[in-house]
Structure formats: C-alpha cells, structure tokens
Amino acid sequence: MSCALVSLNALCEIINSDGNIRTVPIVDFFTGVKTTVLQKDEFLRSVLIPTNSNGIEPVSGFIKIGNRNSMEIALVSLAFHITHDDKGVINNAGISIGSVAKTIMLAESASAFLKGKNINQLSVDDTNQFANLILNYANPISDIRASAWYRKQVLWNISKSIF
C-alpha cells in the first residue's frame, strides 16, 4: 500500500514525544530495507493525501505481481495515478514501483514524460519510452522468489499495460 501512497505524493505526518509535528513526503520516508526517517522519539501519526481532483476520473490503479494472492510480498508492483483534463491532456502523473529496488521508487522522469501528452493518443513508441523510463529506476535483486531479469521484464510489460 505504501507504493500506492507514493504514487499519490502523500505526506507523512510525524509527531515526536514533545508533540511537535513534522511533515515528510512519503517517498522520502523510507530510507531502505526496514528503515525509515523516524527518530527514536517519533512515530507516524497519519498520512495525508493531497486532493486536487478536477472531477474527471483519473487513470489510476495498482498492479501487484506475486507468487500468491494474499499475505505475500510482491515480486514487482506498480502504482499509477494519472490525472487529465476533459480533452485527455495529462496534467499530473504519479508513478511508483515496488520490490525492484531497495525501497519504493517514484519514477519522476516517467511522470514528467507523460505531462502534456494526450492519454488517448499515446503511440507505441511513447509507451515503450515510458516503460523504459520506469525501468531506469529498477535495480532489483535475484532471490528465491524471482530473478532480477524476470522482475525487470515483468515491470516493463506491466508499465506498458497501463495504457
């Protein structure tokens, strides 16, 4: 679910033992495997999802590839939340990937690539380029669950399947 929150550019509201609150973008909250920016006297109080809906249904979804459906960490996951105007011109895109790097990655260049393009008129070259940009953020490991090669191949394919 953190991957989905990263694609939404959510903010973490962190409170310390003195009651002081600081806000950290969720993409910066996770610093590595099982590590976060939390200090010993802090805990995560809430997550804030900014809302700026224009009333048009976004292209938004979450794809998890895993060995089984539930209670299992993903081999690869991809979250996307793309908003556009009534003509289909993309005005904002949040793309994040999980299980393919040491922590969740926000694919900012892929998001930037989409901005200004018409979501209904993306060519095959566009979707290939988009998938390649996402792949730049992937640095997966090979482990008992899947090889790095497999994770990258799957990520490329599911990235293209968004459109």
Next chain:
Amino acid sequence: MNFNTISPLTITELLEAIKLNQNNHFRFGAGYTDLILELQHQDENDLTIINLAKLNDNSLKNTSKTNLGIRIGALSTMANILDNNDLHVFPVLIEAVPCLNRSGKKPCFTTNKGDGYYWR
C-alpha cells in the same frame, strides 16, 4: 525473556510513554506478528513494549477530510479505507488494499501456472 508492557489509551499517554522510555530499550507493538517472530530469533533483555492496540484516539484511527487533503490515521484498518467513500477517488489506493488482505473484489495478478497473463 523479561519485558514490560505499557498500554496507552490516548495520544498524550503515548507521547508520555515514549518520552519516559527514551533511554530504555523499547519497541512498539500492535498486531505483534512481526514482533513475535523477531523475538523468537533474538533475545532482547529489559525490553519495554508500548502496546498500540488499546489506543483509542480518533486522530489515529479515523480518516478525515481536511482543507489540505484526506488524512488517514496511522491505526486505520484496511476495512476503514475500503469503506470510506472519500478515498474512492484514488482507485490506486483502493486496488492496493485487496492486494494486502483479499477483502476487496479485484484480484491481484499472480504468477500461478495456468493464469496466462501475457506478460508472465
């Protein structure tokens, strides 16, 4: 293994418990699945567990709409998120929830043999 448990009921009591234990070895506990497994493999002496399960603070448990956006309390359940209509403007979030607990309708893609999605 020897450990103490503190069960704060409010966020004020929680902050106080954290402050009092700054120089002690403490861990948070809520569902305890992770903690039990970890304690099986390592002995943690003089451990204090701050039990979050009994917290009854609405700011931690609820989801609320503010002028900045939608705030999800850290102790909100998956069911809370699925039941909250305000959050359904974020399909990415709603689809991610069933992938965790299977309580939703949309299945996650799996790599089970015979499923036949083209990208596998």
